[in-house]
Amino acid sequence: MEYEDKAGRPSRPPSPKQNVRKHLDFEPLSTTALILEDRPANLPAKPAEEAQKHRQQYEEMVVQAKKRELKEAQRRKKQLEERCRLEESIGNAVLTWNNEILPNWETMWCSRKVRDLWWQGIPPSVRGKVWSLAIGNELNITHELFDICLARAKERWRCFSTGGSEVENEDAGFSAADREASLELIKLDISRTFPNLCIFQQGGPYHDMLHSILGAYTCYRPDVGYVQGMSFIAAVLILNLDTADAFIAFSNLLNKPCQMAFFRVDHGLMLTYFAAFEVFFEENLPKLFAHFKKNNLTPDIYLIDWIFTLYSKSLPLDLACRVWDVFCRDGEEFLFRTALGLLKLFEDILTKMDFIHIAQFLTRLPEDLPAEELFASIATVQMQSRNKKWAQVLTALQKDSREMEKGSPSLRH
Secondary structure (H helix, E strand, O other), rough: OOHHHHOOOOOOOOHHHHHHHHHOOOOOOHHHHHOOOOOOOOOOOOHHHHHHHHHHHHHHHHHHHHHHHHHHHHHHHHHHHHEEEEEEHHHHHHHHHHHHHHHHHHHHOOOOHHHHHHHHHOOOOHHHHHHHHHHOOOOOOHHHHHHHHHHHHHHHHHHHHHOOOOHHHHHHOOOHHHHHHHHHEEEHOOOOOOOOOOOOOOOOOOOHHHHHHHHHHHHHOOOOOOOOHHHHHHHHHHHHOHHHHHHHHHHHHHHOHHHHHHHHOOOHHHHHHHHHHHHHHHHHHHHHHHHHHHHHOHHHHHHHHHHHHHOOOOOHHHHHHHHHHHHHHOOOOHHHHHHHHHHOOOOHHHHHOOHHHHHHHHHHOOOOOOHHHHHHHHHHOEEOOOOHHHHHHHHHHHHHHHHHHHOOOOHHH
């Protein structure tokens, strides 16, 4: 304006907004604060009733805001108290595991006290040790054997990268193309293992470790090779054990009957496991079982992914580790009990869905699945049918399957 005056040009009149600003003693901090303000001088004053109404509205807003703040403060306080209780509980559990259970493993691991403590989740600091002891080492794998297998894997990678052709004695019967495909699949799957963590991908701190374990296993068990899903199992073990011990646990874990049936794609035995699962499915959840039957939704659609990765791909990692805790305690039965627990937890939702939506839901479970709710649901699952436990039902079905194969020439082929 001063420049315009000096230049001899008329200055523009102030805008109405500028006039309004002059009559305000202060700038309102929010739009709700305007309720208490008198109208600008160029507008009629508020009637007394309207002013009173606005003041009441403002006071109600203040009361509601204070209630929300109080509720949020209480929520934060409760969260802090729960976190403190959890940390104290974990600290006490660590002492119990380290001072009482682990030094006396052989005599205490199957006691009621330990089993109850086990169900609540193993503290992360002792989890690897407990898993190793629970999985065992029936294969008698040593650290030296791991080093030998890893050296062979590295030599094989070198040969493939340089285009050399090498057929080792233990690989007799397996083509170079099959072995190369297996190694290439490992590279591909490592990049897809827990991608959100970014620790197993190229350049990550655990990439080489995961690559080493999977490569060494293909040399240790060329008859099995690498199968998709193995990378998730190895990754979970790596997070809890050093490389050699993770390899020992990995090899022994995959040697269990259920895992070997799935990873070697033994269709007959896989179908027997599915049939056993359906026995307990119908026993525990008859309504949902009938709904699945009606929609032709078979167990393989959702169970294969759960079993292949031991839930480590399907559940949040911390929750998957808790499932692993009890799986190491109870064996394969708990994998199927967990499946029934999941179905029971979401029964009301699933019974309202059709085939496509059920399949989509079960292959992509909610990411915010609360651990306590899932384990409460699993706890209600009864793994007993007509006085027969899981192992008895599975054995009976295997026997029936073998007898059917013997009686039918067509089935033998």
